[in-house]
Amino acid sequence: MSHEENKATISRRDALKLAGVGGLGLLLGAGGMTGLASGMLQKSKTTGGNDHPANTVPFYGKHQAGIITPMQDFVCMGAFDLTTSSISEVRELFQKWTAASARMTQGQSAGEESGNTLLPPVDTGEALGLGAVRTTITFGLGTSFFDERFGLAGKRPPALVDLPKFKGDDLRSEWSGGDVVVQVCADDPQVAFHAIRNLVRIGRGKAVLRWMQEGFQRTGAADPKGSTPRNLLGFKDGTNNPNVQDAAVADEVVWAGAGDQPAWMGAGSYMIMRRIRMRIEVWDRTTLGEQEATFGRHRDSGAPLGSRNEFDPLDLAKTGQDGKPRIPADSHVALAHMNGKVRIHRRGYSYSNGIDIKTGQLDAGLLFICYNRDPRNQFIPMQQLLASQDKLNEYIVHVGSGIYACLPGTSSGGYIGDTLF
Numbered sequence: 127m128s129h130e131e132n133k134a135t136i137s138r139r140d141a142l143k144l145a146g147v148g149g150l151g152l153l154l155g156a157g158g159m160t161g162l163a164s165g166m167l168q169k170s171k172t173t174g175g176n177d178h179p180a181n182t183v184p185f186y187g188k189h190q191a192g193i194i195t196p197m198q199d200f201v202c203m204g205a206f207d208l209t210t211s212s213i214s215e216v217r218e219l220f221q222k223w224t225a226a227s228a229r230m231t232q233g234q235s236a237g238e239e240s241g242n243t244l245l246p247p248v249d250t251g252e253a254l255g256l257g258a259v260r261t262t263i264t265f266g267l268g269t270s271f272f273d274e275r276f277g278l279a280g281k282r283p284p285a286l287v288d289l290p291k292f293k294g295d296d297l298r299s300e301w302s303g304g305d306v307v308v309q310v311c312a313d314d315p316q317v318a319f320h321a322i323r324n325l326v327r328i329g330r331g332k333a334v335l336r337w338m339q340e341g342f343q344r345t346g347a348a349d350p351k352g353s354t355p356r357n358l359l360g361f362k363d364g365t366n367n368p369n370v371q372d373a374a375v376a377d378e379v380v381w382a383g384a385g386d387q388p389a390w391m392g393a394g395s396y397m398i399m400r401r402i403r404m405r406i407e408v409w410d411r412t413t414l415g416e417q418e419a420t421f422g423r424h425r426d427s428g429a430p431l432g433s434r435n436e437f438d439p440l441d442l443a444k445t446g447q448d449g450k451p452r453i454p455a456d457s458h459v460a461l462a463h464m465n466g467k468v469r470i471h472r473r474g475y476s477y478s479n480g481i482d483i484k485t486g487q488l489d490a491g492l493l494f495i496c497y498n499r500d501p502r503n504q505f506i507p508m509q510q511l512l513a514s515q516d517k518l519n520e521y522i523v524h525v526g527s528g529i530y531a532c533l534p535g536t537s538s539g540g541y542i543g544d545t546l547f
């Protein structure tokens with residue numbers, strides 16, 4: 127627990143720097159400045175709450191948190207378009223975002239409060255008292271980040287390709303792309319929302335949100351055993367994810383290696399986001415046998431068809447009494463398995479956005495998020511196969527999409543993006 131309040135220490139130089147920000151000194155006049163300086167000598171607040179170390183994920187490190195971190199219960203994900211074309215402003219923005227993220231992930235407010243009642247508070251306040259709740263904030267750069275605006279086109283990673291159009295795609299630009307993506311995960315939805323909101327505030331004048339989507343899975347409170355979560359089609363989702371807690375597996379599947387180009391992406395990863403709407407009403411009229419044949423797994427146990435337990439190996443050669451493969455060749459897992467040769471790290475969440483007012487049907491599905499060392503060899507061939515043959519396509523449609531270069535981690539004193547800028 128960290129309810130104690132720390133005395134903020136402020137140097138004269140800090141006060142002057144602050145006064146310089148946006149001409150704040152001029153704006154406030156002498157009285158305002160006095161209030162500001164005295165307010166800064168007041169106390170800094172942490173959001174308090176349940177800040178037990180087990181609830182806190184370190185922000186700094188070789189890799190960004192939120193990629194192989196065990197999944198939290200909620201995601202709030204947003205993509206920003208940058209409205210400045212000045213690279214130094216972008217650098218400054220990343221420095222500020224890093225500082226605020228480092229604080230917010232540790233259960234603190236987004237910045238030191240001045241206490242000056244003539245100013246809006248530095249932090250918006252809705253996470254006060256809620257603690258760290260395993261919050262992670264993960265930043266990635268979209269393909270558009272490397273256009274002509276910032277002079278960084280030559281630094282675009284070859285693996286950050288424009289995704290091809292996949293069969294059946296019905297993508298909407300308002301749910302796709304963005305210069306910078308931010309994935310906030312936390313065990314509390316209000317804490318996750320708070321983080322994005324405060325990053326939006328910090329970005330004002332330099333970045334605007336292009337899209338934002340919240341997602342959920344069953345909570346730890348509802349399922350303390352931590353069994354595999356189920357997606358909105360009722361199936362356990364994540365069973366056959368590679369074990370990325372094994373460093374060798376993570377190096378093969380997730381992390382751009384030191385020898386991969388460009389060097390500034392070493393220890394980073396490539397994220398694919400697909401907003402996949404489910405045709406829930408159609409699915410709900412489908413027989414259980416058909417549902418199980420669609421995934422190639424039993425619904426309740428999660429076991430591969432013809433096996434008993436969730437984690438039994440996927441035996442695609444196994445045949446039934448009719449001589450046909452027990453797991454249909456066009457089922458989702460038979461195809462996505464890619465003969466065991468291609469693997470991705472999936473980290474998606476369900477979403478529900480009320481109803482589609484045009485049809486009255488539920489607007490719900492999967493905010494599919496996956497991490498790749500190089501999507502040219504992983505997500506792209508996998509999705510090409512799924513898009514053309516997966517039986518699941520009768521029940522889903524991809525409506526949003528993005529590919530992002532998730533930067534390497536940084537250490538205290540550095541900032542996310544410091545290997546690039």
Ligand code: HEM
Pocket residue numbers: 357359361362363364365366367400402404421423440458459462463464470491492494505508509512522
């Ligand atoms: C709404 C869309 C989707 C749903 C509902 C869905 C659901 C599932 C389910 C229930 C499983 C079986 C359990 C498991 O191993 O996790 C599975 C496996 C898998 N899915 Fe999906 N999935 C979707 C989209 C995708 C996409 C777009 C990809 C990648 C392009 C993908 C890749 C995989 C992989 C790699 C596996 C594991 C296959 C194996 O056993 O080796 N899924 N998915």
